[in-house]
Amino acid sequence: MIRIDFNRLRFLLIDDNAHMRRILRTLLHGFGSREVYEAEDGAAGLEAFTHNIPDIVITDWAMPIFDGLELTQMIRQPGANANPFVPIIMLTGHSEKKRVMAARDCGVTEFLVKPISANALYQRVLTVVVNPRPFIKTKTFFGPDRRRLVNPNYVGVERRKGTAKAEIIPQQALLERVKISE
């Protein structure tokens, strides 16, 4: 079984609402984290990301200057910063499916809808630490693989070209992920 030593992880919280930042900080400290940095808008968040090089970013969607999606796109610029692969957990009150898809298409790693709970946040962090997904780079996308599961029975049109070797990409079965988290 794998536990997470939160004391070895550096977090960056980006949310324009001070109350939500306080709640997130409290939860992360409760998990055992000690290095938790904060920013109150997208621009300050990008600055803090560059300066502090966090292991995990937790960001709101709706923020002044530029929002969580724009921030994600700026971080997911290969070569533009120290770690374009950093896990980004989007924590937001937006709960529509189209929003989830838009966040995914911008390169968000995990999506978490408010209201927040300690368990939901812990599960998202556990997922990005224990089961990181490979990244996909195309002409229009750079981010975590949007295909979370391999469906061996899929018979539709294959949208990715030249994927003959794609099957070798390790994808841990959901059942295995459950066993790890138990």
Next chain:
Amino acid sequence: MTSGRRGGRKTGKPDAPKVTNFGDHAVIVPKNLLRKAWARNSAEGLPDPVADAERALAALSGEFAGWMDSECERLDTARKAVRAKGFDAETRQALYHAAHDIKGEAATFGFPRAATAAASLCRLIERTTDTRRIPLTLVDQHVDAVRAIVREHGTTRAEIVADALTARLREIVDAFLKSENGGRLPDDDEVLSPPTVPRADGP
């Protein structure tokens, strides 16, 4: 199709990601830098981190009522700006943002019914193509409902009244949105936060 490493062998950087190129895309497997946080020793006898975090949040809960009051004041201020200037990009954004924050936070603060009323206001603003057509009375009813639910929280029958109030707000918003959309209700596509693992009691 080509495949192989980029950078790693040539530069000698141990953290270089493994890149496999395909016809129209590349699959990149970066080194898992977070593996440093794996602790493989037994969790037996160690405190449950989720329970610890919940206790920490409970210790903070004494501040929630005051935070909720300040969020209500912010919503009221935004409402007054809409009343004074009408809906423009700035006033719309301020009102929507204030309601959206309450929608996301109120349940955590212990006011889930205020979150429902605020969510109704968000839905009204989001789903109306021209917000200038929203009757200001409807905005007032939502803001006053949120404030009343918070103010009366914990009193006798407060939950029953709040449920009836939010249900009625939903009906009124539905009627307005239908009238604005030729009798059709715009699609609601609400989803719950996607679970990363199945529930333990699930199928």
